[in-house]
Amino acid sequence: MVVFKKILDFYINSSLHVALSAFALVSMTQYFFGIDGDFSVALFAFFGTVVGYNFVKYDAIARLNRTEIKKELKAIVFLSFISLLACFYFFLQLSWATKLSAFAFFGLTLLYTLPFFPNKQNARNWKGVKIYIVGITWVGVTVILPLVEAGIPFSMDVLLMAMQRFLLVFSIVLVFDIVDVKHDDIQLQTVPQKIGVELTKRLGYLLLFLLLILEFFYTNNHHFLPFFFKLLVCGTIAIFLFFANENRSRYYASFWLESVPILWWLVLVVF
Template sequence: MVVLKKIIDFYINSSLHVALSAFALVSMTYFFFGIDGYSSIAFFAFFGTVVGYNFVKYDAITRLNKTEIKKELKTIVFLSFLSLLACFYFFFQLSWESKLSAFTFFGLTLLYTLPFFPNKQNARNWKGVKIYIIGITWVGVTVILPLVETEIPFSIDMLLMAFQRFLLVFSIVLVFDIVDVKRDDLHLQTVPQIIGVEPTKKLGYLLLFLLLLLEFLYTNNHHFLPFFFKLLVCGTIAVFLFFANENRSRYYASFWLESVPILWWLVLVVF
């Protein structure tokens, strides 16, 4: 059990789990738009997420001079370097429009991590901003990039998918914020810090309900299957919201909650 725990911890700490979630969401974007044969963006999203998330997490650790995960960190740095090489490989396979979009969202990641102005905090520490940057970045990588790469013309359906994905990510981040409400610095002004835990849960339920309502506005998608799977994932996240509290272990959100998109994708693959 000790060995298994170490493997799972490394899997989470190295951002492989969240990267697999990104891969799953890109794949589902392709599925719901009926697109086949495009894998470069999915792998670019996977390796880019490993690099981006590790950069965000461990840049902060270096700034705080923490050394308790020094041995593991060396392995994670090596993994991140390999992921960066893979990211470059798939990046150069993209169209120039996709490259430009990728640079835009990479810029958001840098803004989130690095202070660009002297004596100023990075965007990660701006009051109430973190959740919106995360949502926009995930929409860009898992919706905008795949559709730009496949030259899907702008439509109401694309806008709906982007808004639904933002609501999905926003709801997931709310669970993280509830679990971390006591550990997060008060100046971050996360949603549960501002309005409380129970109102945050109600907000999450409302956003998930709105996500499902938007499904009925699609112009080219009147099938039961997409709605069923979105109902499945929204229901699962609602359960996580219901049971979320500040006493939950780190695995509650970082492993189990982030497994929801992966499970959703695997169900689609199997059935």
């Protein structure tokens, strides 16, 4: 069990799990828009997420001088370097339009991590901003990039997918914020810090309900299967919201909750 726990911790700490979620969400976007046989964007998102998340997490740790993960840090740095090479390889496979879009969302990641203005904090520490930057970045990587790469023009359906993905990510981040409410710096002004845990849960339920309502406004290829799977994932996240509290273990959100998009994708692959 000790060995298994170490492997699981490395899998989570190295951002492989969240990267697999990004891969799954890109694949879901491609499925719902009928895009077949193109794994370049999904693999670019996977390796880019490993690099981006590790950069954000361990830059913050270096700034705070924390040392508790020093033993596995070298392995994570090595994995991040390999992922950077793979990310660059798949980046070269993308069209110029997709590359330019990727640069825009990469800029958001840098803004989130690095203090660009003298005597100013990075965007991660701006009051109430973190959740919006995270949501927009995930929409960009998992919705905009695969659709731009496939040459799908902007339409109402694209806008609806982007809105649904933002609501999905926003709801997931709410669970993280509830679990971390005791540990987050009060300066962050996360949603549960501002309105309390119970109101945050109600907000999450409302956002998930809006996500499902938006499904009925699609103009093309609307059928029962997409709604069924989105109902499945929204119901699962609602359950996580209901049972979320500040005493949950780190695995509650970082492993089990982030498994929801992966599970959603696997169900589609199987059926």
